[in-house]
Amino acid sequence: MLPLDLSAKICFIQINLSQFKLARLMMDYSQLAALAAIHRRGSFDLAAVALSVTPSAISQRLKALEERMGALLIRRGQPCAATDHGLRLIRHFEEVMLLESTLAADLPEGPAPTTIRIAVNADSLAIWVLPALAATAGVLFDLVIDDQDHSQYLLRSGEVSAAITSHPGPLQGCDTIALGALRYRATASPAYIARWMPDGATRAALARAPALTFSDKDRLQRDWIAAHLAGDPGAASARFTFPTHRIASSQGFVEAALLGLGWGMNPEPLIATHLAQGRLAELAPDTPLDVPLYWQFTRLTATALAPLTRAIITASAKHLL
Numbered sequence: 001m002l003p004l005d006l007s008a009k010i011c012f013i014q015i016n017l018s019q020f021k022l023a024r025l026m027m028d029y030s031q032l033a034a035l036a037a038i039h040r041r042g043s044f045d046l047a048a049v050a051l052s053v054t055p056s057a058i059s060q061r062l063k064a065l066e067e068r069m070g071a072l073l074i075r076r077g078q079p080c081a082a083t084d085h086g087l088r089l090i091r092h093f094e095e096v097m098l099l100e101s102t103l104a105a106d107l108p109e110g111p112a113p114t115t116i117r118i119a120v121n122a123d124s125l126a127i128w129v130l131p132a133l134a135a136t137a138g139v140l141f142d143l144v145i146d147d148q149d150h151s152q153y154l155l156r157s158g159e160v161s162a163a164i165t166s167h168p169g170p171l172q173g174c175d176t177i178a179l180g181a182l183r184y185r186a187t188a189s190p191a192y193i194a195r196w197m198p199d200g201a202t203r204a205a206l207a208r209a210p211a212l213t214f215s216d217k218d219r220l221q222r223d224w225i226a227a228h229l230a231g232d233p234g235a236a237s238a239r240f241t242f243p244t245h246r247i248a249s250s251q252g253f254v255e256a257a258l259l260g261l262g263w264g265m266n267p268e269p270l271i272a273t274h275l276a277q278g279r280l281a282e283l284a285p286d287t288p289l290d291v292p293l294y295w296q297f298t299r300l301t302a303t304a305l306a307p308l309t310r311a312i313i314t315a316s317a318k319h320l321l
Contacts, residue, residue, distance in 0.1 A: 027089075027092070027093075028061075028064070028065065028068075029093065029096070030061060031061040031062070031064055031065040031068075032065070032089060032090070032092070032093035033051060033093065034047060034051065034057075034058045034061035034062050034065070035061075035062060035065060035073055035074065035082070035086060035089060035090060035093070036090045036093050036094065037050045037051050037058070038058065038062065038074055038080050038082075039074065039080065039081060039082040039086060039087075039090055040117075040142070042078075042079025042080055042081075043078075043079060043080055044058050044059055044062075044080070062074060065089075069085065069089070071083070071085045072085070072086075073085055073086035073089065074086055084157075087157055087158040087159065088158060090158060091158030091298075094115075094117065094161060095161070095298065095300050095301050097114060097115075098114060098116065098161065098301045098304035098305070099300075099301065099303075099304055114138070114139055114140065114304075115139075115140040115141070115142050116139055116140070116141055116142070116161055116162070116305070116308065117141075117142040117143075117144065117159070117160045117161055118141065118142075118143060118144070118160050118161065118162045118163060118164075118308075119143075119144045119145075119146050119151035119154045119155065119159070119160045119162075119163035119164065119165070120143055120144070120145060120146075120151070120163075120164050121145070121146065121147060121148040121151065121164055121293075122145050122214065122248070122249070122250045123182060123250050123267045123270075124148075124164050124182065124293065125143070125145065125250070126250035126251060126267075126270065127182075127250075127267060127269045127270060127319050128269075128315045128316055128318065128319040128320070129164070129312075129315065131311075131315045132308070132311040132312045132314070132315035132316075133308075133311070135311040135314070135315070136307050136308045136311045137307075139307075139308065144159065144160055146217070147214070147215065147217040147218060148164060148165055148166040148291065148293060149165075149166050149167075149217065149219060150217050151163040151164060151165045152165040152167045152169075152171060152296065155171060155174060155296055155297075155298070156171060161297060161298055161301055161305065162295065162296065162297035162298070162301075162305060162308070162309075163295075163296050163297075164179070164293055164294070164295060164312075165293070165294050165296055166291055166292060166293060166294070167294065167296075168292070168294055169294070169296060171296060173298055173299055173300070174296050174297060174298055174299060175296070175297060175299050175302060176294050176295070176296045177294065177295045177296075177309070177312075177313065178292070178294055179293045179294060179295055179312070179313065179316040179317075179320055180292070180293065180316055180317070180320030180321050181290040181291060181292045181293065181320055181321040182267055182268075182269075182290070182291050182293055182319075182320055182321075183267070183268040183288045183289070183290050183291075183321055184220055184224070184265040184266065184267055184268065184288065184289045184290075184291060185265070185266060185268055185271065185275070185282050185287075185288050185289075186201070186221075186224050186228075186263060186264070186265055186282060186283040186284065186287065186289070187257055187263065187264065187265075187266050187271060187274075187275070187280045187281065187282055187283070188257050188260070188262070188263035188264075188280065188281065188283060189257060189258055189259070189260045189279065189280060189281070190278065190279075190280075190281050191260050192209075192257075192260040192262070192263065193263075193281055193283065195260075196208070196209035196210075196263075197209060197283060200283075200284065201228060201283040201284045203229055203240075206225055206229075206242055207240070207241070207242055208242075208243065209242070209243070209262075209263060210243050210244065210245060210261065210262040210263075211242050211243065211244040211245070211262050211263055211264060212244065212245050212247055212253050212256055212257065212261070212262040212263065212264030213244040213245065213246050213247075213264075214246070214247065214248055214249075214250075214253070215246060215248055216246075220265035220289065220291070221242070221244070221264065221265055222240075223289060224265055224287070224289045225240065225242070227287070227289065228283075228284055228287055244262070245261060245262050250267070250270065251270075253266055254266055254270055254271055254274070257271075257280055258274065258279055258280065263283055265289060266280070268288070269319050290321060293316070293320060295309065295312050295313070295316075297309065
């Protein structure tokens with residue numbers, strides 16, 4: 001059995017260790033706000049403007065936070081970007097801000113506008129997402145435009161709180177709601193088809209006819225070719241290449257197709273009228289490509305995101321299959 005004085009000393013040390021750990025866990029949210037602003041804006045100067053403080057104050061807050069955490073949180077550069085440790089802290093900060101907004105809604109003065117950062121594919125934004133955002137009051141949106149095949153990675157890394165993605169999950173710590181499928185059709189102007197594909201969308205024609213691609217992440221054209229030429233292993237393989245323009249705009253895709261610049265996978269809601277009036281035609285009749293979409297969000301912020309989630313479900317039901 002330990003002497004009384006030694007037992008008291010051990011108890012005192014344990015209490016102080018517990019208080020030290022608690023102090024370590026209690027975050028300085030002005031420092032976290034600086035960290036998030038640097039990463040989101042890409043520089044110390046722009047972060048200072050966003051938070052209405054001096055660049056020196058931003059630098060001091062970040063330095064203090066990095067010293068406290070014992071880790072590098074921001075990679076200095078053009079632009080500045082958070083490390084993995086920094087992203088985790090940013091995610092924590094933004095989740096807390098969302099939770100506080102839910103609490104503030106019950107207070108007499110009401111909540112201050114809360115910023116929600118979400119990943120959205122360009123076609124959904126062009127067709128049905130904006131009405132959902134407009135129907136969600138008291139929120140500021142920070143939209144990250146990315147391909148639906150890649151937006152889940154932004155959610156996993158903590159870059160966003162929610163995402164419209166083509167991956168059903170499951171993703172740890174997140175909930176998933178199936179929204180439906182966005183239908184795409186391989187289309188071009190009749191004059192383009194007459195010039196480049198007089199014998200139809202054959203492998204030889206597709207190998208030389210200019211296509212339209214949103215970005216290097218865009219696989220819709222390749223997926224359609226693989227499905228259309230499923231009996232041709234050479235065409236369906238990753239080695240099959242085709243010339244393409246890169247146009248990072250949903251409306252630009254449609255306009256380029258109408259002008260005969262190339263063929264592209266255009267979402268049906270954007271081109272239904274053009275198809276009906278003969279300004280656009282399918283490369284191969286009745287060969288749509290349906291892309292399932294899901295709404296994924298962090299489980300911790302589900303309550304705070306509930307109004308937006310309801311609006312997303314309502315808006316998507318009007319345009320998705």
